[in-house]
Amino acid sequence: MSxxxxxxxxxxxxxxxxxxxxxxxxxxxxxxxAIADIDGDAAAATARELGPSAIALAVDVSxxxxxxxxxDRVVEVFGRIDLLHNNAAALGSDVFPHDRGITAxxxxxxxxxxxxxxxxxxxxxxxxxxxxxxxxGGAIVNTASASALIGEDVHAAYGSSKAAVIALTRxxxxxxxxxxxxxxxxxxxxxxxxxxxxxxxxxxxxxxRAERLVEREAEPDDIANLVLFLLSDxxxxxxxxxxxxxxxxxxxxxRHAMKTWDRLRGPSEA
Numbered sequence: 001m002s003x004x005x006x007x008x009x010x011x012x013x014x015x016x017x018x019x020x021x022x023x024x025x026x027x028x029x030x031x032x033x034a035i036a037d038i039d040g041d042a043a044a045a046t047a048r049e050l051g052p053s054a055i056a057l058a059v060d061v062s063x064x065x066x067x068x069x070x071x072d073r074v075v076e077v078f079g080r081i082d083l084l085h086n087n088a089a090a091l092g093s094d095v096f097p098h099d100r101g102i103t104a105x106x107x108x109x110x111x112x113x114x115x116x117x118x119x120x121x122x123x124x125x126x127x128x129x130x131x132x133x134x135x136x137g138g139a140i141v142n143t144a145s146a147s148a149l150i151g152e153d154v155h156a157a158y159g160s161s162k163a164a165v166i167a168l169t170r171x172x173x174x175x176x177x178x179x180x181x182x183x184x185x186x187x188x189x190x191x192x193x194x195x196x197x198x199x200x201x202x203x204x205x206x207x208x209r210a211e212r213l214v215e216r217e218a219e220p221d222d223i224a225n226l227v228l229f230l231l232s233d234x235x236x237x238x239x240x241x242x243x244x245x246x247x248x249x250x251x252x253x254x255r256h257a258m259k260t261w262d263r264l265r266g267p268s269e270a
Contacts, residue, residue: 003232005030008078010070012061012124013088015042017193018143021220022085022227027053029228031083034074036061038088061088061120062112064127071127081131082138083231086124086165089143090116090158091195099157110157117161118168125172129181137180141230142169146189146246162187166242173240182239184230189246191218210261213248 009026013019015037023033023046032053037043040058047056055077059066074081090096090113098109121142132138147155148162165185172183190196190208200208205217226245229235244250 002028002030003228003234004083007031007082008033008074008080009083009085009231010034010036010074010081010124010128011085011087012036012059012120013143014085015039015046017195018188018191018220018223018227019085019087020046021224022087023054024050025224025228026083026231027051032078034070034078036070036088059088060116061086061124062115064123067120067123067127070124071131075131080135081128082135084124084128084132084138084140085143085227085231086121086140087143088116088120090161096155096158099155101153102156105156113157113161114164117158118164121165122168125168125183129172129176129179132181133176133179138182139231139235140172140181140183141227142166142183142185143227144169144185144187144242146187146244146250149187149244149250169242170240177239182230182235184235184238184240185242186223186226186230187242187244187246188223189218189244189249191220191223193220206264207261208249210264211249211257212246213251213256218245218247 004026009031011019011023011033014023014035023035026033027050034055034057035043035047036057036059038060043056047054057070057073059070061067095109095112142165144165145162147159148166169183169185223245226243
């Protein structure tokens with residue numbers, strides 16, 4: 001029997017990238033999935049590709065009425081909710097590229113990052129957990145980020161909002177363990193999502209290579225492997241944890257990255 005036979009999942013941010021990969025693999029392993037995304041057309045296209053085991057929902061997770069409607073619709077169609085992957089994030093061109101230094105940070109950019117990344121995760125948990133509890137429990141995986149665990153010279157709003165996701169993960173796990181609900185977070189480093197492929201140039205990709213201990217770049221499937229494990233019964237004794245999946249980026253002293261950077265640049269660029 002497949003790991004997710006007869007399980008019902010909601011995956012947010014599921015029209016592309018990691019969310020799409022997770023949803024596709026859940027269906028392949030017997031699950032039924034709600035493809036939730038702010039881009040309703042893209043969500044519908046993904047659901048059509050996945051067939052009758054998937055439905056599409058246009059959802060802005062920062063809007064509580066949207067989230068409440070999403071949960072009601074999933075229960076209406078599938079009858080239950082067993083799994084939740086909170087993956088939606090404010091990565092659009094109106095927010096992420098403008099998330100720079102603190103002193104020049106537009107408050108609207110900060111607020112949107114917090115609204116989608118932190119409040120959105122909370123709202124999905126708030127409305128899905130009662131349904132999951134009535135069905136005997138389930139598993140939640142929140143997508144945080146390695147950016148929540150370090151300081152950088154960009155993306156203060158994104159990193160701070162993802163740190164809130166990590167804290168929220170512990171609270172959900174603590175408050176709802178007696179309901180049979182496990183809640184964990186993942187903290188990915190850079191991986192080759194469609195947005196990363198579009199926005200990162202050769203120099204940025206070399207810089208990320210200098211930070212990693214693993215030679216190759218991560219693909220969405222690499223991150224999905226961890227999400228699926230944490231959603232499955234194979235991780236039944238894991239809850240309240242944040243699993244870093246970054247190719248070893250946060251495992252070493254900065255001097256390693258500096259030496260690797262010098263080697264990658266070569267003597268002609270030193």
